[in-house]
Amino acid sequence: MRVRILGTAAGGGVPQWNCACHGCAAARAHPRWRRRHASVAIEAGEGRWHVVNATPDIAEQIESSAELRPRSRDRSPVAGVILTDAELDHTLGLLRLREAQQLRIAATGTVRAALERGLRLDRVLALYADLAWTDLPEDGPVPLDGSGHLEISAVRVSGKRPRYAADLDISDGPWSVALHVTDRGSGRSLVYAPAVADWSPGLAAALAAADCVIVDGTFWDDEEPRRSGFTRKTATEMGHLPITGPGGTSERLAALPAARRLYTHLNNTNPLVDPGHEGHRALAAMGVEVAPEGLVIEL
Template sequence: MRLLVLGTAAGGGVPQWNCACAGCAAARADPARRRRRHASIAVEAGPGRWYVVNATPDIGEQIEACPQLHPGPGRRDTPLAGVILTDAELDHTLGIPRLREASGLRIVATGAVRAALSGGLRLDAVLGPYAGVSWAALPEKGLEVLDGGPLEVQGVRVSGKRPRYAADLDAGGEDGWVVALRVRDRRSGRVLVYAPCLAAWPKELDEALSGADCVFFDGTFWDDDEPRRAGFTDRTATRMGHLPITGPGGTAGRLAELPAARRLYTHLNNTNPLVDPDDAGHRRLAAAGIEVAREGALIEL
């Protein structure tokens, strides 16, 4: 299994266009070292066929930054086969309309996410005149095989948090608003778990993590009080739907105990001290065998 790290930032990226916090100011001053695009990865479903996990607002820039995703050999040939969604938040879906030039677009999502995008954002109606959209279910029980190839995917429910625009949407009883993604390569048996937004750590996630070889985890906030300390909200990290890295209920201790060979944090908020590559938190995590994902990295399992 091969995967690409396309971005590692939480909503708005780093720097965020309307933010003058220390992290954003430093990123503007030193973009080569500190800029971070929205959190996303791509997984290779077959030779030259890649699925992006979450389509972020800067998906065009992410594609241009990764030669494996560049178009060719024909003028309109593209290795981008489709999109897998872990939720329906705008930060993870606004990139879909940017893919409207495709001859067709396959989206793999839970029923709740499809209901939000089709009913709330009217995505099918908006994209219909440009590109044909086909949907595939992201099952929480059972597996979806990508393009008949070696990769099988499954969703692991971690939150019932709806995006704001879908707060009152009639989703027809669908649930599974936020899931972690479990990807297994049937050839090698290698397993990837991608969990960029984590409001809880259910037993189903423990089961998925127990056999994982590589884990990407929600690193939005360093500690629970960070959002309030930054002054942009009166809510804690957990109240915002993100388990913090450190402190009571922090994920770093449990992540360090996992058998996975690679354990990486992603989805960093612009207030998180880890957006500074020289911050001591990187060394603290490294001592526990945990990394902060590096944009542009190609990981082979």
């Protein structure tokens, strides 16, 4: 199994178009600070990749990787999209994939219902492409891409609804999940969890069994959102466990047996968007790293 890091930023990317905070201003001045929306691509077979989450900059992410670019007209290596939630930052990119003859989407039933009832994406996209939905289950793995080489399953991490779905008549199922991917041949596995509101027993078990974990690093500490002035909520209240401080995830990550432990989904206010920030060295001493964009992980 090969995994390519396509993006590592939280909503809006770095820089965010309407923000001049230190992280955004520095990213405009220094291109190496720039980050695309958090996403990864997973190779399901030779020349067949599945992108996890369809971000608003998905076309740029595809173009940034030679392996994901089309070899001929209407023949793309991108075989489908796997959604971990129904947030706009992870789904608006579906509209940018409308040129596909068939668009394969794997998602939980709750996420699909939100997209169909709240955003009516199915009605819009069906006018351009044939939609093929695959259920992303919590109760056991299903084959990815039909080959059986890779299996995927969902691990519930949050019941937080997107704002547009707050009043929709949809049961409170798995609104946000971590993706657990297993290579049946080697037995190696990956857990990708870009948004974590609760370190649940199910998530802890999946992370403990994985060879590589890529986890929510939206905020450095719980007070960061308040301190930055864009909300009165803490990181935890916004649905993201912080990296440091009480309830922080860094010590939990450091204790995992995984060979690679990485953070993704950094907010533009997170000091880790600065490649030279001392937080990188502190995490490295714990065996934890911030995922660099373009990194390819072989499992």
